[in-house]
Amino acid sequence: MDYFVGIVSIVISGMLTNNIVLNQSLGICPFLGVSKKTQSAVGMGLAVTFVISVSSCVCWLLYTFVLDLLDIGYLSTIAFILVIASLVQLLDIVLKKLSPSLYGSLGVYLALITTNCAVLGTANSVIAQGLDFFQTLMTGVSIGLGFTIALILMAGIREKQALYDIPRPFVGFPIALVTAGIMAMAFYGFSGLSFT
């Protein structure tokens, strides 16, 4: 029973209390870049969710059955990032073939997902916590959804902001950062949530 509670707490902490963008401040470059239109934000969020969950599972398998057994843990950074980069490029090729429309709205940012700190950050934290396979999958999915939630909220706000005249120095990234800061304050409120 408490294994199930553990899973629920992982999912909730991934999405709300420990949001990858607003609490751990990882994966901010695409977060600031893509969040202009809600439609492309949804696309980007789903792509990141897919990449994070698949890559954290693959990295977990790679770590436990290869790196850990041979005690070459120091190579984990290289192995993980190699897997992530290749996965993103494969996603890029497959997406271009299957749905050019979705690829159109995400085109520029697929390459950025590789350097997205959230993906490698999740892979590393999953290994550090020593979770088992199913927990890893749930963490990856919940962190990806957390990223998507933050991205869609941000896109909604920034679309509204485009209508008002913002003082000249704040136009563009500064106002996005300040908005993200205020959103982070709101998400900080979730940290009171506990599951005992």
Next chain:
Amino acid sequence: MNKSIVNALKSVAVLVCVSVVCVAVLAVCNMYFPKYTPTLDRATAERINAICPTGVTDGEAFDKKYIVMLGSDDHGVDLDKYNKSNKSKKAEILAVYGEPKGENAFSYIIESSSTGRDGDIVILIAYRDAVIVGAAVKKQGESYYNKLPAELFDFLTGKSGDVDLGAEFGKTGATLSLNAINRAVNLSNDFAITYNSAIRNSMTDMASAAETNEKGEAVEL
């Protein structure tokens, strides 16, 4: 062999040789770089004296060998082999110190470590007949360390065998660090129980040897 196969092989060749060169450099460095080997320096002696008082000042305890580092030949245990066999526990025993003489004679201190949220946490636990008499953290880089309950180490004194800190303190802000400390404590308790007699005998021989040459010195004087 059509064009795409040739291209594929070319990129495979390039990527493989780039990664081979990089990993070779790293592997060689990893072998020849000095690893963190615990040594009995003054600071460690002070900490040990704090959790398991030898009855003399820290400086004296260090100089006069009240606190001694027990090598594997003393207690007959190969630490690396022991750590390898306990891989699943995700914690390691780094060193064993002993106090052949002084107030808490024949008590020993085990230094064990486990990876927390931001790197390794190294803790020192003092035992007397496999029962904890004191514990403290030697080295840690945890960003949420101040979230850990203050009375954590007091709770440990008097305990032996497996301990469950999570049940005792519930959800603290630093669960990862708490789990790491928990794993390190359990492993060193386990080590203490299995090798208590071995360490004790080695310390008694050491103490008697120390007495003989001390008497010898007295005689020469």
Next chain:
Amino acid sequence: MEIFLNVIVPVLIIAVIAAIFAFCLSYLGDKLAVDRDARIDDIERNLAGANCGGCGYAGCSQFAEALFKGEAQLSRCNPTSPENKKNIAKILGMSVGESVATVAVVHCAGGNRAEDKYSYQGFGDCQSAELLAGGSKACDYGCMGLCTCVRACPNNCIAICKDTGASKVDRDECISCGACVAACPKKIIGRIPVTAKVYIACSNTTKGKEVAKVCKVGCIACGKCERVCPKGAIALSNNLAAIDYTKCIGCMKCASECPRHCIQPIGDGVRLLEKIMAAKEKAKEKAKEAANAATEKQKQDDENQ
């Protein structure tokens, strides 16, 4: 043995992983490649690759495809250097209309010197004013100065000029992305080559009489510029002067002769025009002195007689 375990094994593992991924990336890359014409990749390689979105597409690869299909003109991409543009033109097999980089310019300098139809106090900008009986200016082609273009510009290089009251483009900053051209409801923002020294600051194509009624600096199609231009680069079409930049050598005669001053200098033309104007002033003064001297002499002759 120890060397084998610590060095060769990790190297082999990473090498195997790298090999597998490299093979699928390039093999699948070729096999699954969308039947994208090789020329599109060449075009993309020639583009600056800054993904700045200035061309209005989601990135350079999208712009390359649009270029290939002919939906986009090459001039919209400003960061690409001219010789790259020539390569692209060769690839596309068409002569590039304006191979020279362009810059946006507002074809109106009326602003506070043009009469107002009504004073607009409503919400928003030119687009909302335009809905109200064709805008707040008596001249239907005049800039109302309500900042639609200012807000549309991605890097803030359009501003309302303090003295004229009409919007003016900062020539050095403009990356000719076309955002203002599309945004302006009066459609009076056009594109001229960066090397241009002069531009027509009016877009009113009505008869000279009406223009004079609504604006002090509007082009009344008097034709003086057409007569004075040595290269025939400027011509009246539809009651409005228009410059053919391939012929214009920037001698600034038209700008100095224009009675309404609606041919404005730009870039290095500004200094040239000031020099010419100063020279004309001097010439006029000399003429006046000569005239006074002449009248002086005339008076003395009368007294002597």
Next chain:
Amino acid sequence: MTRSEFKKTALGGITSNPVFVLVLGMCPTIAKSDNVINAVSLGLCTAAVLILSNVIISLLRKVIPDKVHLPAYIIVIASLVTLVQMIVSSFLPTLNDSIGAFISLITVNCIILGRAEAFAGKNKVLPSFIDGVSMGIGFVLSITLLGAVRQGLTAAFGSGFFDKTMGGFIVLGLMMALFNQIFHIVKQRQKHRAALIERGEP
């Protein structure tokens, strides 16, 4: 390598500052700039890796085929970071205690791969080296400045806000706006001076 090209790349760290202008490498900038020591040490490690990776990648740029250039660049960067991590953890234990865990963040720092793809992959070795140095210095300066401001604010208003990520977002946003304003005024004055020179006045 003409003088003007050298000057343009060398000033790249300031004119196109990685943090305030290019808006790259935000993750460590916000996460680890809560005090000056963390900021400086992380900045220096990042600058070192950036310079080395720029040089190595510009050396390899002709060899790596187009399809696999991304993984290849990333392997080089990741191995450089692991090398730095090993050096720090074995030879500088004190530094390792304070920022050991942050070094692994450098691999995913967008600046390094950004500069590698945008600049080092297309230019010769010397310009890439200069670009690496100037970008590194630009990053160290801006992250230290941010660290100092946040440490000052935390000291003034007590911890809990400015050393958390939310404080980082807001302080960075405000500072970016400040820099935009400064750049704008500087450009305005340059234009004014240029206009003056054009008219021949001193």
